[in-house]
Amino acid sequence: MDLRETAKSLFQTACTAADPGMALSRALNTHPLPRPDVGGAYRIVAIGKAAVPMSERLISGLKGQDFKALVVTNYENARPVNGAVVMASGHPVPDENGAKAAFAVEAMLADATPADRVIALISGGGSALLPAPVEGVTLADKAETSRLLLGAGVDISQLNLVRQALSRLKGGGLLRSAHPAPVTGYILSDVIGDDLRVIASGLTVAPAGSRAEARALLKGKGLWADLPASVKAALQKKRDETPLPPAQNLLIGSNRKSLEAMQAAAGPGAVIVSDRLEGDVADAAAKIIAAAKAQQGPGCLIFGGETTVRLQGTGLGGRNQELALRVTMGMPELGRDWVFLSGGTDGRDGPTDAAGGMVDGVTVARIIAAGGDPAALLANNDSHRALSLAGDLLISGATGTNVADVQVLLLGATP
Known part of the structure; x- marks a missing residue:
């Protein structure tokens, strides 16, 4: 095998090692799904580029148990999943389909009860795929903010600090949407160091920082003056500081x-x-x-x-x-x-x-x-x-x- 063929083969090995279905299977062997209480059901939310194979693996093992499942992934990876609603949206640039998917996630979780068990299957790409701008901020304004940050060469942690500050679901927002149902997250990491606050902008964990820190970052990068007015207004509002509902988060794969x-x-x-x-x-x-x-x-x-x-x-x-x-x-x-x-x-x-x-x-x-x-x-x-x-x-x-x-x-x- 020549050097180019060897390099291609090794790249494929890296992708295979991160196979979402296999990673989830290994995790379920050591950390089985928590069972719903009497009268409850599973509510499965799969978000990210690996959402389809992760949801397929999970659903295949439910064996007649009651569940609802919503899968949000990028256009290239979207395909039907038996028993689930699949929604495709834009990546790396968020689009209106992503905004619709965010509303669908919130709607599915809105009437969850303490007897239900919410299972969050999270993988990289979730930040762009599930845009849920806070009140007053349009999707276009949030996308422009991301464009400015990316053009300034920020790293993924810095980008997600700002994304979380402008989102209803990121930085633990999904936990608030699911409350009072307990949440278990199975997470495939796409970030170096595996900081759960950064993967898909931390849907099931506390935010990476405050809005004040997001403002400081934007000002330090010389971007504040160029931001849409709605974004600047949102970043100057006080965030909900009530404690987040608890969640169990499990890392199942990494770089x-x-x-x-x-x-x-x-x-x-x-x-x-x-x-x-x-x-x-x-x-x-x-x-x-x-x-x-x-x-x-x-x-x-x-x-x-x-x-x-x-x-x-x-x-x-x-x-x-x-x-x-x-x-x-x-x-x-x-x-x-x-x-x-x-x-x-x-x-x-x-x-x-x-x-x-x-x-x-x-x-x-x-x-x-x-x-x-x-x-x-x-x-x-x-x-x-x-x-x-x-x-x-x-x-x-x-x-x-x-x-x-x-x-x-x-x-x-x-x-």
């Missing part, structure tokens, strides 16, 4: 587990260099290049995380595609073959059809031969165009899971 599966599949000598590849994509590329230069002999270097891109141009791309482009442009002559792959385990990198990119020592030459200017394309944040010219886009299609991004650098032997 680290996928990295360990890649390492095992790669065999002896494979190394997980970092499971926290975060921050600006240019800094991440520099770390990968440094690791390549330091590697003696052939090797398999594995990384995982979620970088950020500062938007300065009008091109199309995503953090994985830009990371791959930066690595190939910055990699010195190593005197041996190498391949670098960076991909989102959900199969989609930014608003594109690609999961990421897979590059090598002649990617830049292929871009130029196809009529592209790599430096100009990078400056315009047009990594999708650059990698398309080289034939180096990583296309996987929707995977039905999401545990952030994985990277692998394969280094051949020195001639």
Whole structure:
């Protein structure tokens, strides 16, 4: 198997290790569903890119028990689920279908009783898929706020701090909607460090911070003046500070587990260099290049995380595609073959059809031969165009899971 085929195989291994149905099965073996009281039923809310396979696995094991189920996922992963209502909505940009789904979730939980058991199946993407703006804020205003934050290169924790402050359901809002029914959450993590407050913006946990902290972040990034008036007004209102109803939250899968599966599949000598590849994509590329230069002999270097891109141009791309482009442009002559792959385990990198990119020592030459200017394309944040010219886009299609991004650098032997 050549280096490119090996890299693709390892990426698939990472996605398989995060298979939502298998992860939920393992969790249910150790933490079975709590049973409803007499007269009660299950109310299942599945939210995120992995919502369909998670709900399928759960419903298949209910064996005639009473339940209602609502599944909210992205368009690419949507398909019918026996016994459930499936609603598809926009990601990464929220849309009106997501707003309708949020109202549907609230409606299903509105008459829950203490005898019922609410089961929340949560995976990455829930923040965008289930927009529920607070009173006075429109979906367009909230989307504009997210656009400003993403353009400023904020990380997922900072983005979700603001999202929670502007949402009825995030930051524990789902618990308030479900009260007085007890809530159990089975959560597939798409964030580094597995902070439950950040995954899908913390539907079943306390918020990551206060509205005052959200205001401070926005002002510190120089964004406050550009915010819609309704958003500024909402962030200056006092939040409901009554204690959240309790919930049991169980982490069932993560990026680290996928990295360990890649390492095992790669065999002896494979190394997980970092499971926290975060921050600006240019800094991440520099770390990968440094690791390549330091590697003696052939090797398999594995990384995982979620970088950020500062938007300065009008091109199309995503953090994985830009990371791959930066690595190939910055990699010195190593005197041996190498391949670098960076991909989102959900199969989609930014608003594109690609999961990421897979590059090598002649990617830049292929871009130029196809009529592209790599430096100009990078400056315009047009990594999708650059990698398309080289034939180096990583296309996987929707995977039905999401545990952030994985990277692998394969280094051949020195001639």
